Amino acid sequence: MSEIETLFGVLRQSVDEDVVDLIERMVREAPDHALSKINPLHLAGEASLDEEEVIGALLRAVGLGILEMTWSVMCPSCAGVLSANKSLKTVNSAQYHCAFCAAGYETTLDNLVEVTFTVSPRVRKIAAHNADELSLAEYYRQVFWSSAIDLPTDVDALMRELTLEAVDLPPGERAILSLQIRAGMLILFDPVTHTAQFIEVKGEETSERQNLALIFNKADVPVDAVTLRPGALRLTLENRTDTRVLPAVWVADGRLDAVLTRRRPSLTAKRLLTNQTFRDLYRTETLAIGQRLKILSLTFLFSDLKDSTGLYEHVGDLVAFDLVNEHFRLLQEIIAAERGAVVKTIGDAVMATFETPDRAIAAAIRMREAMSELGAQRQQQGLLLKMGIHEGSCLAVTLNGQQDYFGQTVNIASRVQGLAASRSIVVTEQVVENAETRNLLEAGGLVPTRRSVALSGIAERVSVYEIP
Known part of the structure; x- marks a missing residue:
C-alpha cells in the first residue's frame, strides 16, 4: 500500500466518504493550479457537499500531512494577497497596505484574512511549491490573487487583454520596454516585491519619447504617481533583488474592474475560528x-x-x-x-x-x-x-x-x-x-x-x- 493510500485510509476513519473521495481524486488527478490555494467553500459548492464537512475534512488532512494550511491577508479591493502566513501567529501588523490599490486596511479577521489549503509536497509536488517555476500568469493566479477572486480558466488570455506589456526579469538584470500609451490610467506593478507606479496619461499626444524608470528592491517605498502624455514611452525596469520579479503594465479601466469584482465566497479566519473541528484540533x-x-x-x-x-x-x-x-x-x-x-x-x-x-x-x-x-x-x-x-x-x-x-x-x-x-x-x-x-x-x-x-x-x- 502506498503512503497516499495509507493517509487517505486514516482520513476515512473520521471523515465522510464522499468528501474523502473528492479530496483524494483532486490530489491524484487535478491540475497543479487546482491544488494551490484550495478554497473549501467553492469546493463544497461545486461538489454539492456540506461546507462544514469539507472544512473539517481539509483540517484533518492538514493534521495528517496531506495538505498545508495558509492564512492569507488579502486586499478587499483587488483580492491580492498582501501577506501569506503558515500560522495566524505571524499575522501581527495592525495595518496592511496594498500597492496595487494604493490603499491601507486595518487588520481584522472578518474579511481581511482568508484560509486556503495546498497539497503537501510530501504527497504531490506542484509548481506552486517553487514559485520561480510559475509563468507570470500562473504566478498571479496561484500566488498573488486570493481564492476569493473568480478568475477565468484562461489566465494567459486575461493577462494579454488587461496588460500592455509584461516581463519576467531575473535578479540583477534590467529591461527596456518601448510602449505606445493612450489616455487613461496605467498601473505598473510587480506582484513579487509589491512595487507599484501609477501612471496617469492625459493631455495632447506628444511626438517626443518620454522616459520612466522603476527600480525593484525589497525596500518598502510609498506608491508614487506620475503624469505622462499619450505617445511613445521608454520604460526602464531594473531588478535589484535576489529573486526574479514579474512587472506588468496594467490598463486600469472597466475591464480590470470587472475582473477584480468577480468574487466567490472564501473561508475567512473569523469563520474558521468558529468551526468546532478547528477548535478541537x-x-x-x-x-x-x-x-x-x-x-x-x-x-x-x-x-x-x-x-x-x-x-x-x-x-x-x-x-x-x-x-x-x-x-x-x-x-x-x-x-x-x-x-x-x-x-x-x-x-x-x-x-x-x-x-x-x-x-x-x-x-x-x-x-x-x-x-x-x-x-x-x-x-x-x-x-x-x-x-x-x-x-x-x-x-x-x-x-x-x-x-x-x-x-x-x-x-x-x-x-x-x-x-x-x-x-x-x-x-x-x-x-x-x-x-x-x-x-x-x-x-x-x-x-x-x-x-x-x-x-x-x-x-x-x-x-x-x-x-x-
Missing part, C-alpha cells in the same frame, strides 16, 4: 501569547443549566453528572451543526461563538428543545437552559493557554444570559435587528418581547428581547 496553537486580533462582528451565546445545584441534591451526584455530560454533548453537537464552536465550559455553563446572529438563534432554539426532550426522557422536567446572545466587535486572544475572546461584547453576552428565566432566550437589539434573524423568528412564529435593563458595568440602559 488547534485550540492551543492558534495565537501567540499577547497577540490580539480584531473581529468587527462575532456573535456570542452563553447558556447555563437552571438550578443545577438543586439537580445534584435531587437526583444525586452520579445521575446528575451523567445528565450534565449528556447536556454538554447535545449542546456541542447542535452548536457545531449550526456552524458555531464551543469556546469553553464554566461549571455547567457554555460559551459559544457564531459567525452570524441567526446561526446563534437557530442553535439556541434547537438547544432549548433538546433539553426539553432530554428532561422528558430522563424524567427530569426541571432540566432547563437559560441562554443569552449578543453580537459585536471583540478581540481574538489567548487566555489560559487556549484561543479565547476578550472585550465588552463578551461581557454583555454573559450578563444578558443572567437575565434569562427558565426556557427563555434573551438577546440584544443587535441580534434581533439582523435581517436573517428576523426571517428565522418570523418563520417560527416567535415574537420577541422588548424591555430595557441596566447591566453591571454598562453606563447606559440596554434594550433586550426575550424569545418565548
Whole structure:
C-alpha cells in the first residue's frame, strides 16, 4: 500500500466518504493550479457537499500531512494577497497596505484574512511549491490573487487583454520596454516585491519619447504617481533583488474592474475560528501569547443549566453528572451543526461563538428543545437552559493557554444570559435587528418581547428581547 493510500485510509476513519473521495481524486488527478490555494467553500459548492464537512475534512488532512494550511491577508479591493502566513501567529501588523490599490486596511479577521489549503509536497509536488517555476500568469493566479477572486480558466488570455506589456526579469538584470500609451490610467506593478507606479496619461499626444524608470528592491517605498502624455514611452525596469520579479503594465479601466469584482465566497479566519473541528484540533496553537486580533462582528451565546445545584441534591451526584455530560454533548453537537464552536465550559455553563446572529438563534432554539426532550426522557422536567446572545466587535486572544475572546461584547453576552428565566432566550437589539434573524423568528412564529435593563458595568440602559 502506498503512503497516499495509507493517509487517505486514516482520513476515512473520521471523515465522510464522499468528501474523502473528492479530496483524494483532486490530489491524484487535478491540475497543479487546482491544488494551490484550495478554497473549501467553492469546493463544497461545486461538489454539492456540506461546507462544514469539507472544512473539517481539509483540517484533518492538514493534521495528517496531506495538505498545508495558509492564512492569507488579502486586499478587499483587488483580492491580492498582501501577506501569506503558515500560522495566524505571524499575522501581527495592525495595518496592511496594498500597492496595487494604493490603499491601507486595518487588520481584522472578518474579511481581511482568508484560509486556503495546498497539497503537501510530501504527497504531490506542484509548481506552486517553487514559485520561480510559475509563468507570470500562473504566478498571479496561484500566488498573488486570493481564492476569493473568480478568475477565468484562461489566465494567459486575461493577462494579454488587461496588460500592455509584461516581463519576467531575473535578479540583477534590467529591461527596456518601448510602449505606445493612450489616455487613461496605467498601473505598473510587480506582484513579487509589491512595487507599484501609477501612471496617469492625459493631455495632447506628444511626438517626443518620454522616459520612466522603476527600480525593484525589497525596500518598502510609498506608491508614487506620475503624469505622462499619450505617445511613445521608454520604460526602464531594473531588478535589484535576489529573486526574479514579474512587472506588468496594467490598463486600469472597466475591464480590470470587472475582473477584480468577480468574487466567490472564501473561508475567512473569523469563520474558521468558529468551526468546532478547528477548535478541537488547534485550540492551543492558534495565537501567540499577547497577540490580539480584531473581529468587527462575532456573535456570542452563553447558556447555563437552571438550578443545577438543586439537580445534584435531587437526583444525586452520579445521575446528575451523567445528565450534565449528556447536556454538554447535545449542546456541542447542535452548536457545531449550526456552524458555531464551543469556546469553553464554566461549571455547567457554555460559551459559544457564531459567525452570524441567526446561526446563534437557530442553535439556541434547537438547544432549548433538546433539553426539553432530554428532561422528558430522563424524567427530569426541571432540566432547563437559560441562554443569552449578543453580537459585536471583540478581540481574538489567548487566555489560559487556549484561543479565547476578550472585550465588552463578551461581557454583555454573559450578563444578558443572567437575565434569562427558565426556557427563555434573551438577546440584544443587535441580534434581533439582523435581517436573517428576523426571517428565522418570523418563520417560527416567535415574537420577541422588548424591555430595557441596566447591566453591571454598562453606563447606559440596554434594550433586550426575550424569545418565548
